Structure formats: structure tokens, C-alpha cells
Amino acid sequence: GFPGRFTPQHTARLLQVLREHFPTCQIAITTEVYNGVWDSLINNQADIAIGAPDTLLDGGGIDYIEIGMIRWLFAISPAHPLAFIPEPISESQLRLYPNIMVEDTANTINKKVGWLLHGQESILVPDFNTKLQCQILGEGIGFLPDYMVREAMEKSLLVTRQIHNPRQDSRMLLATRHSASGQVTQWIKREFSLQGILTGIYQDLMHRA
Template sequence: MHISAQVLKVIITIARCGSFAAAAEELHKVPTALSYTVHKLESELELKLFERLGKQLELTEAGHYFIKKGQMILSELDELQFATQRIASGVETRLNITLNNIISLRPLYTLLAESERHFPHTEIHIAIDVHDGVWDALLDKRADIAIGAPNQVALPGEICCLEMATVEWLFAIAPDHPLTALTRPLRADDLRRYPAICIQDTSVKLEPKVAWQLRGQKAIVAPDYPAKIAMHLNGLGIGFLPSHLCQHFIDDGRLVRLMVEESKQPTPLFLAWQQRSPRPCYSWWLQQLKLPEVQQGFYTTLC
């Protein structure tokens, strides 16, 4: 016998009612029809779902398992129908968002909670990219929305962008680093002797870039900004840091800001997105990410 949703509902009702007569009354069927359904299913499965105690029925151990799994399957079938109907009406199954590694995830936590309430059937996938890897993810359609894409690049017509803010860079190193003994602005020859702490560009199709490294200078490649900052704090190398990430280390003396002859220029950051027909979750996220109070939250600590 094929175990259909209807058969599951019949067996679950019989188990709940405890007799064919009571279940037949609820299902508007005759008791013999329900008895036949149970007998045929038990024969096909070669096991007993119910013990007959006169006119009463009691589940066997196998019957308890069957009912438990059957209820789960019916629930999944109901969810399948509901979710499919919502998707057919335009609700997305997945939204991909990438962030520049120099901005904080903190504003996303509130947005994720709200998104789950509004769009429970849409999976939100969040990635972190470095340098032009943010643009690369968008252009290669690995991301639907990019937050903090640096330095506007040449964009095809299907990509839209909006400037968010500009990041200032500070040359900040450990207070016991040898370079702190120099009282003048630092020249390239001064800096080249010490490793540049870098984070590798995540671009796949665009030409990868190096944020800052002098010709002939050794690099230490860090996996992310928390690691890069920790390396600066431990005097392992030198380089520029976003002001919003390092200023409090400078204020409490754990890092020292030095002047260099060739400073790293400020970096404008953009909110960018794939231009497409309106979709509920996608449109909602874009609307939230354009809010000034949300954008301001990206320029805090990284956690």
C-alpha cells in the first residue's frame, strides 16, 4: 500500500480516538472502512500498529514510532505547500549579502531578526570580502547586495550604487616599534625595512589589489582585521588601519600614530546592488540598508 497523506491522517486519527467507531465518526466514514485501511497497511508493512483490546485500540511500539514520524511528515507537507505558495507569489528562497571586511556586522543582527519575522522562508547568506573582492562578488553574481564596496569601479548597467561614507586611514604601530624613535615624517626607505601587515584581496575575476605594500617590502598576510590589529599591537609589522577601528587603541596608548610622507588616501565606501525586478525580501533589505542610522552602525568595532 502506498502510504499517502490521507492514510497517515487516518492512522493518526484512529490512534488519537482509540477506536474505529470514534475515529469513523470524526472522519465521517464507516468503521469497517477504517479497519480495512489499518489491516491492509499492517499487512503491507508486515507488522502490527495496534493491539486490539475489545473495541479499543492501543498502539504497539512500532505504532508509536509510526505516529510520531507520520505527524512530522504531515507537518512537513503542510510547510511545503505553504512555502511553495509563498515562493510562487514572489518571495525569494535565498538572499546573498557580502560586506567589506573593514566594517562591522553589528547592524545586521537586528536586521536579521526582523527579516526572519517578515520573510521566514528566505535564507540570508552573509559573506565577508576584502578590497575589490566586494565588487567582484557583486559583478560575478555571488552577491545580490554589497555593503562597503570600496572606491567606485566601472559598473555595468545592472549594478546600482550609493555612497555610504569615507574611511580615513591612520599609520598606527606598537609604541615600542623602532620607527617610533624617528621624529620626522616617515619616508618609504624607513618603512621598507619592516614587514607590511596585509589582508589578501578576495577577488576571483577582478585583478586582486594590495591595500598597502611598498616595492620590495616583505608582507605578513593576516586572515582578517582582528588578526591584523593584533599583529600591529604585538609589533610584528606596520601598516595603515581604518581610523574607526584603531582610534581607541591610539587613545589608550596601545598603538601610536605616526606621520608618513605618502599617506594612504581616504577610501569612499558604497552600498551596491543588483538591479532587478522588485522582490519582497530583497527590496526590504535595500530599504533598511539605505537608512542613515543603519549605515552609521557599520563604522564601529567589528564584532
């Protein structure tokens, strides 16, 4: 299971590396969001999750190691009304505009809600790429991973603004089913070490402590 904030390019590179090292292994990659990652592990729908969110679940026979942090930036269209008011932007001002939210894919455990103010309208979308495009079009507001925002800012598609109570960094985990102890799992764990191959693939997405 892979959370939706990872890009198709990174997933394709992961697949390429796995096939190079394990040419006879049958690989199936799915995308899950927030607690949907844990849901897929608990219900035996996935053996390994890269980028599981830091909402640790008791039991379930799941092992995990920290692989990095996602940093969030509040980003809006340059034409959005909030782009023209003083910073930090107050919650009363933010509440006037819908929050573009990626929907948690969990089915059997509680869904996680990202950043949302009390009384604020939310628009649910299936993944972070859709959320990005909606915010570029000015259809709503919200936090995005910093790597997405940087790319959009280089093209003058988004601007960042300071708000009261910004979203904190999110710890990302490599989670594996305890019963999945084969060569592939062990290799993936090893290659997320500091100088590992997989750390290199994802280094532009996640910050290391």
C-alpha cells in the same frame, strides 16, 4: 558580501534588524575583501554588498550608492622602532619593516593591493582584525581604519605616526545587483539614507560627507 573591515558586532546587529523586518527571508552573510566584493556580485554569489570599495566596474548590472568614507591611520605598536624616530617618517625608513596586508578575496578579477611601498616585504592576512592584532604585536606596519585605531589607542596598544604620502580616505558603497529589486533590497537602500536604521548601525565605522 561584506568587506572584512566591519566588525562581528555590526554584522550581528544587521542580521537582527533584517530578521525583525523580514522574518521569512533566507539570509546568508559572507565576508569579502576589496575586489572580492565585486567578484561575488558579478558571479551571482551575492545580491547586496555593504561597504563595496570605490573601484567601480563597468557593466555587470550593478547599482551603487555612496554610504560613507573609511579614514585610515598609520598605526604601530608603541614598542616598534618607528615609534621612536622623527615625523614624518620617510619611505626609506618604512621600507625596512614588513607591511601587514589584508588579502583581496577576488577569484575571477584582478586582486587589489592596498598600501605597499616598492620593494617592501608584505605579510598577507585574511582580515582586518588579524591585521590589527599583528600590528599590536609589532610584527609589521600599515594603515588601519580609524575606528580600530581609536579603540586600540584607548588601551595603549597602538600609536599613530605621520608619514609622507599617507593613505587617502576610501569611499564605501552600497552595491546591489540590478536584478535584485525585491523588498529587502529596496528597504536596505532606503535605510542607508541620512536618518536610516542602517546608517545608525554603521555610523561609528564610516564618516558621512
